[in-house]
Amino acid sequence: MNAHIETPAAASVAIESGTVLDIPLNKLKASPKNVRKAPHTEAAIEALAASIGAKTMLQAPVVEPELDAEGGPTGFYLVTIGEGRRLAQLLRAKRKEIKKTESVRCVVDVIHDPHEISLDENVTRSDLHPADQFEAFRDLGERMGWGPEEIGARFGVSAQVVRQRLRLGAVSPKLLAVYREDGLTLDQLMAFGVTEDHARQEQVYENLSFNRSPHLIRRAMTEAKVPADDRRAVFVGVEAYAEAGGAILRDLFTEDRGGWLEDVALLDRLVAEKLAAIATELRETEGWKWAQAHLDYPTGHGLTTRVYPHRIERTAENEAQITALSEAYDALTEQWGEVEDLPPDVEAKLAEMDAELQAHGDGYGFDPEEIARGGVFVVLGHDGQARIERGWVRAEDLPPPAEPEAGEDDGGLGAIQAEAADDPAAGGEDDEAEDELAPLSDRLIADLTAHRTAGLRDALSENPDVALLCVVHALTLRTFYAGHTPATCVDVRGASVSLGQYAPGIEDVPASRAIDQRHEAWARQLPQEAAEVWAFVVGLDADSRASLLAHCVALSVNAVRAWERRPAALAHADQLAAAVGLDMGAYWTPTASTYFSRVTKARIGEAIREAVSAEAADRLTGLKKPEMAEAAERLVVGTGWLPTLLRTSAPESTAGFAVAAG
Numbered sequence: 001m002n003a004h005i006e007t008p009a010a011a012s013v014a015i016e017s018g019t020v021l022d023i024p025l026n027k028l029k030a031s032p033k034n035v036r037k038a039p040h041t042e043a044a045i046e047a048l049a050a051s052i053g054a055k056t057m058l059q060a061p062v063v064e065p066e067l068d069a070e071g072g073p074t075g076f077y078l079v080t081i082g083e084g085r086r087l088a089q090l091l092r093a094k095r096k097e098i099k100k101t102e103s104v105r106c107v108v109d110v111i112h113d114p115h116e117i118s119l120d121e122n123v124t125r126s127d128l129h130p131a132d133q134f135e136a137f138r139d140l141g142e143r144m145g146w147g148p149e150e151i152g153a154r155f156g157v158s159a160q161v162v163r164q165r166l167r168l169g170a171v172s173p174k175l176l177a178v179y180r181e182d183g184l185t186l187d188q189l190m191a192f193g194v195t196e197d198h199a200r201q202e203q204v205y206e207n208l209s210f211n212r213s214p215h216l217i218r219r220a221m222t223e224a225k226v227p228a229d230d231r232r233a234v235f236v237g238v239e240a241y242a243e244a245g246g247a248i249l250r251d252l253f254t255e256d257r258g259g260w261l262e263d264v265a266l267l268d269r270l271v272a273e274k275l276a277a278i279a280t281e282l283r284e285t286e287g288w289k290w291a292q293a294h295l296d297y298p299t300g301h302g303l304t305t306r307v308y309p310h311r312i313e314r315t316a317e318n319e320a321q322i323t324a325l326s327e328a329y330d331a332l333t334e335q336w337g338e339v340e341d342l343p344p345d346v347e348a349k350l351a352e353m354d355a356e357l358q359a360h361g362d363g364y365g366f367d368p369e370e371i372a373r374g375g376v377f378v379v380l381g382h383d384g385q386a387r388i389e390r391g392w393v394r395a396e397d398l399p400p401p402a403e404p405e406a407g408e409d410d411g412g413l414g415a416i417q418a419e420a421a422d423d424p425a426a427g428g429e430d431d432e433a434e435d436e437l438a439p440l441s442d443r444l445i446a447d448l449t450a451h452r453t454a455g456l457r458d459a460l461s462e463n464p465d466v467a468l469l470c471v472v473h474a475l476t477l478r479t480f481y482a483g484h485t486p487a488t489c490v491d492v493r494g495a496s497v498s499l500g501q502y503a504p505g506i507e508d509v510p511a512s513r514a515i516d517q518r519h520e521a522w523a524r525q526l527p528q529e530a531a532e533v534w535a536f537v538v539g540l541d542a543d544s545r546a547s548l549l550a551h552c553v554a555l556s557v558n559a560v561r562a563w564e565r566r567p568a569a570l571a572h573a574d575q576l577a578a579a580v581g582l583d584m585g586a587y588w589t590p591t592a593s594t595y596f597s598r599v600t601k602a603r604i605g606e607a608i609r610e611a612v613s614a615e616a617a618d619r620l621t622g623l624k625k626p627e628m629a630e631a632a633e634r635l636v637v638g639t640g641w642l643p644t645l646l647r648t649s650a651p652e653s654t655a656g657f658a659v660a661a662g
Helices: 042-055 083-094 114-123 130-144 148-155 159-169 173-180 186-192 198-206 214-222 231-236 238-243 264-286 316-335 344-360 368-373 442-461 464-480 510-525 530-539 542-555 567-580 601-611 614-619 625-636 655-661
Strands: 020-024 028-030 062-067 073-081 103-108 290-294 374-380 386-393
Touching (some): 028 083, 073 083, 073 114, 130 148, 148 159, 159 186, 186 198, 186 214, 214 625, 238 264, 601 625
Parallel strands (some): 062 103, 290 374
Antiparallel strands (some): 062 073
16 A cells, blocks of 8 residues: 655655655656656647646656665655656746745655666557547537637647647548548548548548549649639638638648638629729729620630820920929939938828829820720739720721822822723723813723832832831731721731630730730830821831831731641741740640640650659559649649640751841
8 A cells, every 4th residue: 555645754764665755846856767868859848837737747757766875865856757747847847837846746666677667658558549639639629618729728739739630630530430540641631631521521532542642632622612822812802702701711731822712602703893893993984985894804805906005295284294293303302312211201292292293194095085985804814913904996986987088098099080981992982082181090090000019019129128117017007007997008917816716814824914015015106097107117226126027927926736737837837936946934834734634644644754754654654634634743843844846946057047137
C-alpha cells in the first residue's frame, strides 16, 4: 500500500518505493539516467503547460532521491519519468502562473533501474490514432460546446490547429474507417476535408483511380465551385459576394488563395448586375446611344464600323486655363521638391490641381455626333476588371454618304458625264450636228482613264518610295475606315479574319490585348476624314510610316488551319514565323484546359516524353485521361515545351533577309 507524505521526509529518513510525495517544484531535477536525449520541443512543453493549467497534472512523475558523493540524500529528487511535466511546470512558474515552490505530487521508485523504467515509459505505449484524436476533438466541441479557441487553450495548440482537427473529425465516418486501416494517407484525408459534404466525399472516393494525389482529390471536391481568384470573384469582390449571402469554402490545410465561392448562380448574377450597372452609367453619363454588358467579348456582334477617340480642338480660353494650371502645379512641385513629407495643405493643393488637370482630359475624345449614333461593349477581362470598348456603330446608325459635288469623285469629269451622249464612234446619226463641246462618252472616258492607269502603274513601278506610300495609305483606309468608300485608287486589300470563331476568348489573351492597344494608339492619331489620310501618311517620318504599315499588314495575317485547303499559304506562315523569330512560349502555355484535355492520352504521353522524360510519361500511363491531363500540366508548365503546330523553325537563310530588311 502506497504511503502519501505531504512534505518530504528529512534527509536521514529512508523513503520506500511507491511512496507518494508532494515535492516543491524547485526541488526537482532532470535525471541523467533518462533515456530521452533529444530535448522536448517548445510546442510539446507549451501543450503540456496548457493541459496542466486546465486540468492539473493527470499523471504523477516518478522520481528517486538525489544522493551526494558519500551516498547521502541531498534533499533534491531526480525525475526519472515525467521530465516534460517538470519543464511544463517550470514554464508556468516563469510566467508567474504558479510559484517556484509549487508542490508536485510524485511517486518514489528506488527499486527499479531508472534507465530501464525511463526506456519502458517511452517504448511500451501506443500513441492515439490520429482519427481517434480528430473525433475526440469533435466530441469536445459538440458535447461541451467549446469553440476552437477554448479547446486550443486547454491543449496548448493554436485555434487553427483545432479547426483542422475538427474538420478532419467531421470527415465521412466511412472515410475515417478507411484511414484507420491505412487505406488513406493523412494528406489525402485532408484533401477530402476541404468540404464537410459526406455524400460528395464518398462519391469522389468511389471514383478514385490509381492516382489518388491530394491535388486531384481536392480538385474533384471543389470542381463545382468557383476559386476566389477567378475573374468573376475578383470583379465582384469576395466581401460583396459574402454580404449578398454567398457561402465561402476555405481549405484549412493548404494555401487556398482565398477559398472557393459555393453559390455560382449568385456570383454570376452579381457579375451580370455589376457589368450592366457600368454599361448603364456609361450610356447615361457619356451619352452613347446604346451600351451592352457581356461576360465574354461578343465575337459574333456583326459590327464592322468603329470610331476611335481623336484629338479635340480646344478653345483658346481652355488652352490658357490648362497652361496656367500646369505652370502653377510645376512651380509648387519645384518649390517643395526637396521636402520628403509635404505639409497637409500643400499635399491637398497638389491633389486638387492634379484632379483639375485630369478633368480637362488628354485632348482626345469623340464628337457628340459619334456618341449619339455609337455604342459601348462592357465585358469582363481575364484580370477581373471591366473592359470598356467604346465607339462601335451599328449599320443602321451609320451616317448617309455625303453627296459628291460635281466632278469631286472622278477627277473633274462628273459634270461632263452627267449629260453624256453616245460615243460618235458607236454610230451616231448626225455627227456633224453635234455641238463642239458635247460631253465625252462613257466608253471614251473609260478608254482614256485605262491609259492613264497604265501610265500610273508604270510610273509607280519605278518609284518604290511612292509605292510604299500607296500601300500604307490603302491598308490604313481598309483597316481604320471600314464602311467608308475607299478613298484610294490602289486596290490593296487587307482582310482581317476574326479569330474568335476558332478560339473562344482569344480577344482577351496578351497578344490580342497588345494588338488592340496598338490599334487604338494609331486610331487616335489618324484624321477623322478618309480623304485626309493621304496627307497624314505623306507627313509621317519613315519609322512611323513603317510601324503603321506593319500594324496594318499584321492584322491581315491568317495562319489558321481550318476547313480550307491552303498549303501554300500555311507554308508561308511557317516562313513568316521564322522571319520574325516568333516564340509562342511568350503567348501560350500548355495546360489541361488549353491542350492536354483536348488530345489523346498518347499525345499527352508524347508531350511529357519530349518535355520531361520517358520515365515520367510511363509513370502516368495508368491514369484516367482527366487525371493524366492535370498531372501533365504540372510537369510540363515551365519547361518551354510547345506542340509541333506552335513551334518555329530556324530560317533556312537569314543573311538575305537581313540585307533585304536593311
